[in-house]
Amino acid sequence: MRPSTEFNLIVIGAGAGGMTAALIAAVLGMKVLLVEGSDKIGGTMAYSSGTAWIPGSQHQAEPDASEDAARALGYLDALVGDLADRKLREAFIANGPKMIAFLQANTSVRFQAYSYHPDYRQELPGAASGGRPLDPLHFDGRLLGNKFDVIRWPMPELTLPGGMMVTRGEAARLLNGLTSWDSIKLGITLLSRLASDRLHYKRGTRLVLGNALAARLYKSLLDQKVTIILNGRITRLIKTSGTVRGVVLAQNNTETSIFACQGVILAGGGFAANREWREHYLPKPTAQYTPAYDGCNGETIKLALAAGGIIGPAASDNALWFPCSIAQRKDGSTAVYPHIVLDRAKPGLIAVNSMGRRFTNEAASYHDFAHAMYATNQEGQSIPAALICDRRFLWKYGLGMIWPHSLSVKRYIQNGYLQADHSLNGLAAKIGVDANNLAQTVKTYNKFSKTGKDTEFGKGEDIYNRNNGDPLHQPNPCIGPIASAPYYSVRVFPLPVATSLGLKTDENANVLDESSQPIEGLYACGNDMNSAFGGQYPGGGSQIGLAMTFAYIAATHAKHRQPLQR
Ligand SMILES: Cc1cc2nc3c(=O)[nH]c(=O)nc-3n(C[C@H](O)[C@H](O)[C@H](O)COP(=O)(O)OP(=O)(O)OC[C@H]3O[C@@H](n4cnc5c(N)ncnc54)[C@H](O)[C@@H]3O)c2cc1C
Known part of the structure; x- marks a missing residue:
């Protein structure tokens, strides 16, 4: 699709952060362009378990959600300390539950809480035994019609033969083999679904984990009629008088300037797949591979650096x-x-x-x-x-x-x-x-x-x-x-699996320059944003939790900006 040359908001990268930001902005009434560099949506999220760590969400039954948010902030204080600005984690705790409520009320994105999924650092005060990690509900890929193929496939090693996805709980039930009626029934249900899927599709359409989250976000974006460009390459950000006003898109050997009157959000997934940067920023011996998607190569971070953004501060190992x-x-x-x-x-x-x-x-x-x-x-x-x-x-x-x-x-x-x-x-x-x-x-x-x-x-x-x-x-x-x-x-x-070193932002996800001043109109979320947890890992779903929450913060902040005149 050839884009119109004017949008309220342009989002770069269709993974956890980018799809969430584009969707929220669209629901808020903004005209949104989402540009994905590859021919598939989902990024590393599509490989992932899709868990989002959101303390205090509406899905958390016990203990009381609002009390848990305060306890979780204490847990983060103990874990993160001075490794990241406290304002960032305060914003995360305050906005995570709002982001979940917003998506639940306005889109097809659905989660449920893992009632028992302990935080990773149980020795610290405020660690919980469950309720904070949210799991996406499974999704019927057939609802996407001929767009089903646009979802990035999960890792083959994490699916059953034939491309059938199962959750960890289902895998455990199936492994009971022929010893229980429950496993036999589940096996028959899943296999017959797979057999019927394979008549029409290259893989199973019953999506779970990160694929379900990617598909739910994508379905909602299609419902909102968001303009999505695949295989798009942004060559630079347009910045005049200190304000980012749009992007230059290269496609089919032509460059188009596209104006964004309320902002540009970078969500390229960090730089885990960039060998040179791994060598430069990560500890020795340098990792030779990454389980992250190949396209998370730091290109979006480079766009911001060229527009005056900076990265950091570095944490323990980035x-x-x-x-x-x-x-x-x-x-x-x-x-x-x-x-x-x-x-x-x-x-x-x-x-x-x-x-x-x-x-x-x-x-x-x-x-x-x-x-x-x-x-x-x-x-x-x-x-x-x-x-x-x-x-x-x-x-x-x-x-x-x-x-x-x-x-x-x-x-x-x-x-x-x-x-x-x-x-x-x-x-x-x-x-x-x-x-x-x-x-x-x-x-x-x-x-x-x-x-x-x-x-x-x-x-x-x-x-x-x-x-x-x-x-x-x-x-x-x-x-x-x-x-x-x-x-x-x-x-x-x-x-x-991801890089925690990214673009320095304030608590509004606004990218900062070297004087720590916000660059008007430029936001980052997901792994493009320097980790609000200072590279620490509080619990299952910490990365998607942060990505989606700061996507919400960026989109709502951009919505409140006075639209620029061209
Ligand atoms: C096996 C596995 C399991 C995981 N499980 C979990 C989990 O359960 N919970 C959790 O929190 N995390 C999990 N993760 C990590 C998590 O998936 C990622 O950290 C998260 O998806 C990052 O979100 P993001 O939006 O920053 O990037 P991504 O989701 O990777 O999306 C980035 C997107 O940007 C696109 N892009 C990059 N550069 C450009 C460019 N220049 N122009 C246009 N597009 C561009 C990429 O192609 C990609 O589609 C897991 C990872 C793996 C590998």
Whole structure:
């Protein structure tokens, strides 16, 4: 579609932040242009679980929502401290629930609260056991008609064969296999839906997680008749007399100046996919891959820098992290598998460094686990670290890309993803780990499995750990013996799921210049905005929660600006 050359608001990037900002602005009556650089909408959000961490939302039944907002601010104070301006987190806490209420009342975006989904730093005051992370309701992709294909696909390693999406709860039910009527019924329902989908579509249309959120936002944008340009490239921002007034769009070898009388919002998803910037801004050894979408390459941040914006202030390490394993796919592409919650906390797995020693609590949040890899890398190489388990574990819980109850793991051994041996000594030799230490580590860990007490790192001691363990395993749901040969190992690397270093903004999401003055008409949200949490990770959904909330703040602030005359 050729755009009209005048809009109230232009949003760049159709991911979590950008789609939310464009949608809210449209509902508020603004004429909006959303420009996406790729041929698909959704960005990294489409790969994600779609969880949004919003304390005090209307979906939170217990404890009382408004009280929880105050407690959550205390939690953020304890976690973030001076790493970010307090005004930013105050704005987040005040506006998150408003953003959710607004979307619920005016659009097809729907969430429900996870009643039990503990915050990641349980030792801090104000940490909650649940209610703050919100989960998008599943969505029927058929409602998008021929636009269904515009949604970015989820990661193939996180879907079932045939492109069927399931939630974590559904996966657990399905894994009960033929042992329960509930799993059989669910299996039949999902498979028949997939079979009928595949007659007309390239993948399943029953969308859950981040794909459901992306599709709900997209459906709502279409309902609002927002102009969306795919494969669009913005070459620069138009700025005169200190005010951003629009963008220059390059498409089909022509450049068009497009005027935006109330503002431009940048939402390009940060720079996790930019190798050079990873080398420059992130800790060493530099991450070679990212699980984020390739298009999150810092181009939108560069646009703001060229218009006088600045980045920072830098926090502890400028990124948010997942421990990830890497494999070549059959088509030659690289799979970057995030070890989020499915394996590390389960009983019977340890993570060791090259000395064969554990270096952290394996059940810690992905962000904290990856931090520990960096923090201890000098003592004994923990980048990469080796996740180690036995046959029983692999069958019951799976490991990384290997699903539980996999009848054969041969292809993973052949492509080098999985190392296996009938003895721990043999495994140690194959993975380059000190064999004596590994034997001692496993012996000690196996003792912990009897007492239920990890006296070294406290695995399974808090509710966050235990929530990801196996509730049926006693005495500690996160510690079990490693004793049934063969033994297995997968290597994990700390990789940035997102960057937390971004454009400096004020609490209105207005981009600031080097004198800390707002650049009129220019906003940033999502990972393009410097993290309001100072690079810390309070709980599940922190990134999408921040992205959507500051998108709401930016759109409503722009709405209240006096429209510029051309
Ligand atoms: C497996 C996985 C699970 C995750 N689960 C969660 C979760 O449950 N909760 C959570 O909070 N976070 C989660 N995340 C992280 C989260 O998805 C991202 O941090 C979040 O989507 C960032 O939002 P954003 O709007 O900044 O960027 P994105 O959602 O990545 O969107 C950015 C968009 O901007 C476009 N773009 C970039 N540059 C340009 C340009 N120059 N011009 C036009 N368009 C451009 C990109 O193509 C992309 O579509 C997960 C990530 C992964 C990989």
